[in-house]
């Protein structure tokens with residue numbers, strides 16, 4: 648961990664236009680990390696809050712007035728010659744036409760194309776955070792019928808990142824259930840994360856979700872997936888996920904939850920302290936509802952993950 652006193656605090660904006668594309672700018676050739684692409688922003692000056700710095704920098708650099716900003720991710724990074732804390736905010740509402748006020752090249756880019764651009768090394772988890780949604784649904788069910796009903800409910804509610812956990816489903820119903828989900832999701836913008844503990848050959852899924860046990864058994868990032876994520880419960884597991892180059896983590900349980908009755912809850916304070924030390928996007932899981940989204944974002948989370956959180960109360964397993 649980098650010593651907080653040596654860190655250069657930088658306010659950074661992931662600015663999203665009405666069509667969802669994101670604004671990136673080219674850093675001056677002579678600047679630190681020069682010639683690479685960046686999200687606009689700059690150093691927090693003495694006496695300024697990070698939000699004040701964000702608003703000032705985005706006006707100075709791209710001529711917009713920020714109307715609303717939500718915390719996205721904080722990343723500490725050691726470049727050797729400089730140690731930075733990138734304090735990154737999501738900006739979906741602003742006034743003015745963005746233009747390069749310092750003569751820098753700028754582009755609006757679809758989130759899934761961000762990986763095509765050369766960014767500074769610290770930006771890898773920031774790009775993952777910019778591409779990931781605020782909600783991560785975990786599909787559990789007791790029967791094939793319930794699994795498909797719940798899957799459709801999640802889709803109808805706008806969920807687009809879904810882990811197929813299905814550990815409670817009878818093994819005999821698993822293959823047909825997975826086929827049903829695959830045919831419903833094919834050709835859509837839904838990202839399916841298959842749980843690595845399921846007794847199936849997992850080829851063909853965009854994502855792999857490792858249980859903490861599977862994570863601890865991992866020697867290298869599993870190949871062949873666009874997204875690899877892991878369930879974590881403490882700092883050691885978060886560090887492992889980060890060191891393996893995984894794309895995101897789920898940290899649980901934040902609150903007591905009926906699905907894991909024995910587990911001691913972290914609480915938001917401990918959650919926040921752990922996330923602050925993690926170098927990848929982290930979803931909050933355990934006893935949460937959609938309404939906890941703002942609390943989670945302010946605790947540094949990517950957003951909320953849940954089994955019951957995105958189902959109607961009547962169908963919620965808790």
Ligand SMILES: Nc1nc2c([nH]c(=O)n2[C@H]2C[C@H](O)[C@@H](COP(=O)(O)OP(=O)(O)OP(=O)(O)O)O2)c(=O)[nH]1
Pocket residue numbers: 657658659678679680684685686687688689690704729731733767768769770
């Ligand atoms: N703005 C921004 N800075 C980034 C990103 N990624 C990254 O590693 N950095 C680093 C590069 C720099 O060391 C530092 C930002 O400093 P800066 O040069 O933009 O600061 P500034 O706008 O206040 O510039 P200046 O007044 O010193 O010219 O953070 C990013 O995506 N956006």
Ligand SMILES: [Mg+2]
Pocket residue numbers: 687688689690708
């Ligand atoms: Mg700058």
